[in-house]
Amino acid sequence: PDPDTKSRSLYDRALNVLPGGVTRVAPWQPPYPVYAQSCKGAWITDVDGNQIFDLINNFASLIHGHAHPAIIDAVTAQLSHGTACTMPTEREVALAELLCERVPAFDKVRFCNSGTEAVMLAVKAARAFTGRPALAKVEGAYHGTYDHVEVSLDSRPENWGNDPNPVAFVAGTPKAVLDDTVILPFNQPEAAARIIREQGARLAAVLIDLMPIYTGCVPATPEFLKAITEAARATGAIVILDEVISFRFGYSGGQGVFGIEPDLTTLAKIIGGGFPVGAVAGKEKIMAVFDHRSGKPAVASTGTFTANMVTMTAGLVGMELMTEEAFDRLNALGDRTRSKLSDAVRRSQYPAQITGHGSIFKIHTHSRPVNDYRSAWSTPEELADLAALQAGLLRRGFLISTKGNGFLSTVMTEAELDSFVDAVEGELRILATQRL
Numbered sequence: 001p002d003p004d005t006k007s008r009s010l011y012d013r014a015l016n017v018l019p020g021g022v023t024r025v026a027p028w029q030p031p032y033p034v035y036a037q038s039c040k041g042a043w044i045t046d047v048d049g050n051q052i053f054d055l056i057n058n059f060a061s062l063i064h065g066h067a068h069p070a071i072i073d074a075v076t077a078q079l080s081h082g083t084a085c086t087m088p089t090e091r092e093v094a095l096a097e098l099l100c101e102r103v104p105a106f107d108k109v110r111f112c113n114s115g116t117e118a119v120m121l122a123v124k125a126a127r128a129f130t131g132r133p134a135l136a137k138v139e140g141a142y143h144g145t146y147d148h149v150e151v152s153l154d155s156r157p158e159n160w161g162n163d164p165n166p167v168a169f170v171a172g173t174p175k176a177v178l179d180d181t182v183i184l185p186f187n188q189p190e191a192a193a194r195i196i197r198e199q200g201a202r203l204a205a206v207l208i209d210l211m212p213i214y215t216g217c218v219p220a221t222p223e224f225l226k227a228i229t230e231a232a233r234a235t236g237a238i239v240i241l242d243e244v245i246s247f248r249f250g251y252s253g254g255q256g257v258f259g260i261e262p263d264l265t266t267l268a269k270i271i272g273g274g275f276p277v278g279a280v281a282g283k284e285k286i287m288a289v290f291d292h293r294s295g296k297p298a299v300a301s302t303g304t305f306t307a308n309m310v311t312m313t314a315g316l317v318g319m320e321l322m323t324e325e326a327f328d329r330l331n332a333l334g335d336r337t338r339s340k341l342s343d344a345v346r347r348s349q350y351p352a353q354i355t356g357h358g359s360i361f362k363i364h365t366h367s368r369p370v371n372d373y374r375s376a377w378s379t380p381e382e383l384a385d386l387a388a389l390q391a392g393l394l395r396r397g398f399l400i401s402t403k404g405n406g407f408l409s410t411v412m413t414e415a416e417l418d419s420f421v422d423a424v425e426g427e428l429r430i431l432a433t434q435r436l
């Protein structure tokens with residue numbers, strides 16, 4: 001890298017005032033992060049004037065890419081009429097109506113400001129509703145940064161027992177948090193159902209994602225979903241579906257596509273039209289824990305910027321643009337991209353593989369079968385290859401996440417994605433020769 005770039009000098013300044021020089025670690029990459037100047041559609045212009053095709057889309061949140069004209073027009077008009085005005089507005093009612101109309105499992109919606117908050121509120125709601133303490137979650141699955149859901153996000157092979165065991169992710173995690181968190185293996189129906197049954201009446205909720213990004217980015221099997229929802233219901237635990245990412249799978253969310261009816265669903269990302277957002281949605285009788293009308297609610301949920309006018313305006317326009325046809329087109333673009341990427345992998349002679357679903361893909365730098373967190377595990381050499389692939393793609397003007405993930409948007413074209421596939425093939429060919 002050129003030591004005289006503007007990104008480098010910004011990073012030098014940042015190191016003086018931000019821990020590690022950043023606010024978010026995910027977009028950081030050695031030796032310094034690329035600083036964005038502006039973004040439009042599928043493209044980012046960095047501070048050094050490079051044009052970068054953005055396949056991260058702010059981690060799956062910008063389903064229409066950057067600065068979509070319809071969203072910008074609506075938000076610009078809104079700005080001169082205020083941003084957040086304490087009082088409720090029609091926009092929040094309208095966005096909740098849209099969500100409830102589209103998803104059969106949504107009777108009521110409570111908005112918040114992030115996916116982390118949505119998951120925290122859903123877990124608290126489950127505890128309040130059941131009067132039970134424990135939460136079951138999948139090994140390696142990311143659900144934001146609430147204490148219990150971070151457990152076993154990063155479990156290393158030296159910690160692996162026969163069954164997944166709770167492993168602290170954050171230094172200083174209280175033992176009580178580990179004691180009340182039960183870890184399930186992804187896509188292993190019998191083992192997961194047995195672990196849920198063993199917990200019996202301690203379990204408040206089972207928290208699942210239809211395709212956790214860090215357990216290999218493979219979809220949940222129907223057998224797994226059936227086994228864990230049945231086991232959860234048999235013990236009286238609430239089923240929480242984290243659709244912070246998977247809501248982009250379809251018009252009625254991932255739950256519509258995978259045919260599951262959760263008790264509570266957590267949302268964020270695409271429902272905010274590019275602005276900070278989160279929401280819990282679900283069945284009337286459970287959502288009643290948030291209802292204040294007969295005194296203090298069982299679960300307090302509030303927040304200064306919740307359901308602010310800007311987010312609600314952008315979210316409504318963004319979601320209205322996501323018609324059934326728009327979801328179909330985006331998913332078809334995803335299928336096409338994954339299939340072309342798999343062809344490129346074969347041609348390159350490098351032992352990579354592509355997983356994913358809908359508008360999401362992940363490139364693995366190994367070819368062993370991937371089914372869950374442990375089987376998705378990469379060796380240090382494979383991770384070094386992934387880092388080289390990601391950095392090489394960035395030099396060619398294509399941005400994927402450092403974990404090999406990409407999230408498409410409605411404004412991407414087949415031709416742009418074909419160029420991306422060519423770039424991946426080029427980088428894999430280089431890695432293949434280096435391995436010889």
Ligand code: PMP
Pocket residue numbers: 059113114115116117119142143144145209242243244245268269277278
């Ligand atoms: N759940 C899932 C599945 C996520 O992917 C994320 C964020 N990537 C979160 C929860 C947390 O959302 P936020 O970053 O908005 O707090």
